[in-house]
Amino acid sequence: MEWLERMNRAIDYIEANLTGEIELREAAHMACCSSYQFQRMFSFITDVTLAEYIRRRRLTLAALELQHGGAAKVIDVALKYGYESPVSFARAFHALHGITPAMARQEGIALKAYPRLSFLITIKGAEAMNYRIETKESFEVFGIEGVFRVDGGGEAPQTPAKLWEQSLANGDVKRLEACAGDLPSFVSRDLHPVHAVCSYRKTGPDTFSYMLCAFKDEGSNTDGYTSMSIPAHTWAIFPSEPHPWDQFGETIETLYKRFYTEWLPTAGYEQVDGIDFEMYGAKDGLNYIELWFAVRKV
Structure with a gap:
């Protein structure tokens, strides 16, 4: 509580x-x-x-x-x-x-009122939330970095979604895939080569770091990319159900929302510095997502 x-x-x-x-x-x-x-x-x-x-x-x-x-x-x-x-x-x-x-x-004029917000625990039903807790040693990633304002302002691209859109359109994601090494042993073999990591370094009170990234190993070509070492952490990992591509936005939004509104308030953990990974994979012709949140017991 x-x-x-x-x-x-x-x-x-x-x-x-x-x-x-x-x-x-x-x-x-x-x-x-x-x-x-x-x-x-x-x-x-x-x-x-x-x-x-x-x-x-x-x-x-x-x-x-x-x-x-x-x-x-x-x-x-x-x-x-x-x-x-x-x-x-x-x-x-x-x-x-x-x-x-x-x-x-004027008397009788219609106005709108937005009351003060309070955070409470709400019982929302019995829908299971799949997750696992894993502790991993430090590892390295590299890729295409952006620093974004929380309010979406600043120079283009203004959001991570636009960075993805731009990087897919100009071939940067394909080039990053070609430079990636093998997936590390601690992740699923069904994952794609390119993922995303958020808030892995401090950039300012109203901005955050976001990188389209690949795991770094001996076979990786990191020339021209930003490299980052991710410290050892305990991770709370939330996998999505398999879904078609047109349901991606809704699926990832639901995962994030359930983490913050259902799991985090009651699990006895807190997030570490806001660090999280978006891992993307495919299985049996459908896509899936894993959200990794760096956490610690409280």
């Missing part, structure tokens, strides 16, 4: 600072994880980004203040909730509520 307490402490901090500056590093510190890891967990658990949650909460409170605050000026409410001008506030307010800030004062 400690995991839930940490996440709720982070929400307490955010709620207490909706009219001021919210330091994501401080919220992440209360959740005992990195800024990137906190934002990533938040998105998988709630199906909304942390930035969007904060925006919705601020505009919810702003609407209440305009409706019940008597002579409160729109400009004062805008500044109170972090908007630099009445124009930007009015635009955001209309996008959420469908009306202008001035109209919010």
Whole structure:
């Protein structure tokens, strides 16, 4: 239950600072994880980004203040909730509520309210979640690295998905496959040569590292690629059911979500620095995924 307490402490901090500056590093510190890891967990658990949650909460409170605050000026409410001008506030307010800030004062006007979020354990049914815990010695990978902003901003490619799309289209993935050595003995023979590893090195509070990678051995050609040594870890490994390619996105999203919402809060483990692998394989004409999360007992 400690995991839930940490996440709720982070929400307490955010709620207490909706009219001021919210330091994501401080919220992440209360959740005992990195800024990137906190934002990533938040998105998988709630199906909304942390930035969007904060925006919705601020505009919810702003609407209440305009409706019940008597002579409160729109400009004062805008500044109170972090908007630099009445124009930007009015635009955001209309996008959420469908009306202008001035109209919010009218009696009987319809508004939207997004309540404070709390993390709880919910019993979701008896569907089994397959996993295994394995401790592995250090190993090396190499490949095509990108550093991405958590909010998807920055120069192209802006997301790991776009890096994959670009690298498949220009032949980089095929070239990486050709440079890969043999698969190590500690993975399934059904895995493909190229996988992905996320958050394996620190890049900044609002960014994360992501690499299209192959395992490195004596036969690998690593010229021109980024190499990285992955320390010895205990891994929680979650395999998917076999699926056709058009179900890939839904399958990997479900695996991540179940890890964060069902397994991690109750398993007595915590994630180590947000490190995880996406391992891709094929068997009997269908695809499968294994998600590897570096964990430790708490």
